[in-house]
Amino acid sequence: MFAVDFDGDDVVEWHLTDAGAQSHRVTDYIPELYVSGPDSVLADLERRLRADPAVADVGYDRLYPRLDSRERTEVLRVAVVAPRGVRRLARRLRDDLLGRVSPGSARFYNVDLSPGFRYCVQTETVPVPSRRPRTLRLSLPEKSLADGDLSALSVAGKSVDGDERDATETACEELAEQDPDVLVVSSARLLPLLRDCATKFELDCPLGRDPNRGLERLAGGNTVVSYGTVRHSPARYAVPGRAIVDTGNSFLWAESRLDGLCYLVERSWKPLQEASWASIGNVLTAMQIREAMARDVLVPWNKRRPETFKSVETLHAADRGGFTFDPVVGLHEDVVELDFASLYPRIICEWNISPDTLGCDCHAGRADIPELDYTICDRRGFLPDVLEPLLADRRRLKREASEAEAAGDESAAASARAKSGAIKWVLVSCFGYQGYRNAKFGRIECHEAINAVARDLLLRAKERAEDGGWRVVHGIVDSLWLTRARDDPQSPTDLAATVTDDCGIPLEVEATYDWVCFVPTRRMDRGALTRYFGRTRDGDFVYKGxxxxxxxxxxxxxxxxxxxxxxxxxxxxxxxxxxxxxxxxxxxxxxxxxTDELLVTSRLSKAPADYDRNTLVAAAGNRSVELGVPREPGQSVRYVVADEDGRGTDRVRLDFERPGVDDVDVGxxxxxxxxxxxxxxxxxxxxxxxxxxxxxxxxxxxxxxxxx
Known part of the structure; x- marks a missing residue:
């Protein structure tokens, strides 16, 4: 299966064929949610739900409520009539229980899964296409999109000559001729504009593959705050039989393109369209949900796992991040950079750190984690089972990329690099998600344990390097930069092998530099941890921070x-x-x-009208609104600074105004x-x-x- 969409209470699967795509209608799919609680509460809920028209069936199952549960618990299974009605019913039931039962006594599970992903994991349907999907690019400048003017449309990378009708006709012809599987659009808002223009000009516009169903709006735009950063999520749309990728709202498309997305679809079972707009954390959660459901573990709607009690001494030792050495400011010659490969996910797998293994009762008193003395169960953990296949695939893909490059097959090398890059982002997020309060399977003690092991490994690597005749000029979390402390130090390769054997985590020679400059902080009082630049022995320049x-x-x-x-x-x-x-x-x-080389790109942290001070970004946001291109918090704005000391919106000129040389504040x-x-x-x-x-x-x- 390549894509899944919903028509009323039916599910429509789309399978790619050599000629295009075929649909298969499923009429017996019934999504399910679960409720746990006291027997009296569940019995009363069951009685009322049997008469609820939104409910297809009610019964009981025995499942594990948590990853570390040793015994199954009887929970109420609620089958829902509408494939996309699970969350709506769960909210209604939760509100109905408020005031009738004590807080926390009734828990809901398997609620907030996206509809396509829910269908795939519940029915064990793998949404991996049988051939490479065909794509069609549609792009429209932002100002034209805001004005509702399709005349500047670009189709398949080529601008259309002519007026709005010509552009619409060209897009419709390309859709009919190419029959793409994926619509890659500069903004999803382009699609309703194209549909409306086709209607206006009485043109047949096959946005979807079902002539009886057209464009559907799935969600409106909204603004969210993630790790202190305000981000805007635009409206989302769907069409039958095709996936839509909004390049302005797809981190994964920007980082790994189609090959990387398809790999993550295979691992997460999120259909391509859902994976394209998902965050890295969302994809990782999907992988974890797959593993949890395979273990008969329920997926909590709202995580309620408080931090365990700790002594002051343990809390002091645990509440730390990765280890860092202040860089030695200045220019250093003949520098070697050593990196632990995928340090945090490898620590998780090698030390078996997981919410269900950490602090187990069966090994009480054993100190498995340095500094913290946390115990780790010998049973294979949940997180290692999720991450180990990704680590193995990344090793394989990096090897395949190197072999393809050596053979001159750039296409195969690019595909392997894209997949490896997609894996890298998931591996990067796996550690941080353990400390994220809303992560469904996160646990802060796992976050602390991983950090403690990482600190120990970096200190051990530093000691081995110094024993081998090297001096550490900088170190941060998983990397060391070394210069010679004596004339005949241990070779970097041998040193890396020594540390690998000692620590159990591969240490690799990441780069050798002719020179590296470590930059001080703005106050010039110490080295900045993440700001440096230099030139490698291969002649490539490296810029960080x-x-x-x-x-x-x-x-x-x-x-x-x-x-x-x-x-x-x-x-x-x-x-x-x-x-x-x-x-x-x-x-x-x-x-x-x-002037296009002078454009500044800034992200709005709030609505333009809500800024208290007339900063440059506020002026740009307000000017954009004045010119008919409204901006939401989290969206970016591009501008040339025309008069930094001016007043109001005249301080800047926006990119689509095509500013001239007279609109530049040289100072x-x-x-x-x-x-x-x-x-x-x-x-x-x-x-x-x-x-x-x-x-x-x-x-x-x-x-x-x-x-x-």
Missing amino acids: IEIRQRSTPEFVADAQRDLISTLDRHRDPAAVCDRLVRHRTRLRRSDVP YYDRLLIRAAESVVSPFGWDRNRIRRYLSPGRDASLRGWLD
Whole structure:
């Protein structure tokens, strides 16, 4: 099966064929939720539900209420008539029980599963296509979308010549001719606009594969806060027989494209469309739900697992993150970077850390976790069973990518890299999700145990490195940067093998550098943990945490910083970097920089009208509203700064206004250049004040700043 959609109380499966796709209607699917509680509460609930028209059947099952439950519990099974009515019924039942039973005495399970995913896991239907899905790209500029103007539509990567009717006709013809399996759109809002234009021009527009059913809106737009960041989720749509990928709202598409998405579909059993808009945590949760249901464990609707009691000493030891060594600020030559491969997921698997194994009663008194003395059961844990296949697949895919590159098969190499990249993001999130309060199968003690083991491993690796003749110049969580402490140190490869044998987690030589610069904090009082740059032995430059890697940095400033780092590579002299900076400042002052290279990208943290101060992002948000392109909290806005010290919305010009050279505040961008230059020369003790003094009028100019 490739896609699943719902027609009334029926489910329609779509299977890909060589010719296109075939549908299969399922009329006997009945989704289920479960309720636990006192026998009297369940008996009363059963009696009332038997007369409820939204309920198809009521019965009892014996299942495990938690991962660490040793005995099954009798729970009420409620079969729901409408395939998409589970959550609605659960809310009604929960509200009905309020005031009638004590809080927490009745618990609901298997409630908030997305409809397509619920169908797949309940019926054990794997939503993996039998062939590679065909895609069709549809793109429309944001301003045109806001204006409801389809004339600027791009179809399959090509702009359509002509007016709105021509664009609509071209899109309809491509849909009919190509019969795509996946619609890749710049915004899902494009689809109702295309449908309405086709209706207006009396054109047949086969958005879906069922002529009797058209575009369906699944959900409206909403704003959420995730880990302190405000994000906007736009409206979602579905069409029969095809998957819709909204590139503006799909992290996984941006990171791994179709191959990576299809891999995660295979692992999670979330149909392609649901996987495309899901977060990494949502996909990981789907994998965990699959494993839990295979173990006959119920999936809680609302997690209610409080942190266990700890002594003050244990709490002090546990309430820490990963280990870090302050970087030695400056330029270091002949540096080796060693990384533990997939450290946190490997710790989970090697130490069998899982909500159902940590702190077990059967091994009380045994100290398995350093510092914390937590016990770990010998039974195979839930989390290792989820993560081990991902680790094995990533090892295989990285090997396949290397072999394909060596054979000159770039297509196969790209596919393997995309799948490996998708796995990487899931592995990255698995650790943090254990500490996330709403994670269905999270447990803070697991988070603490993983950190404790990681700290111990990094300290052991540091000691082995120093014994091998190396000096640690920086270390953070799972990585060490080393320079020679003596003339004949142990080879990096042998050192990595020694640590691997000692720790049980593979330590790999991630990179060797001709030089690395560790950047100080803005106050210049210590090294910044995640800001550094350098050049590897292969000649590639590495940039971490500096302006180049910040999404708000204009392209012109990022390119200038890249050039300044190349200058530092040639001369190893901060004065030469400042000489080179003059070239970029001169371009800016002469208006030689295209304005599209000066665009700043910022994310709105609140509605434009709710900002108390007229910041640049507030001015850009309000100007966007004035020009008919409303912005929601969590959405990004792109603008050129026209007058930083101005008032109101005239401080900026938006990207779709096509600002000219007269709309540029040169002083603002000059400060950004100085700041980018400071990151490059600050490892040598130069701050922005010293840069300005060096570049002050009347100094002797140097030719090296102008020579390529």
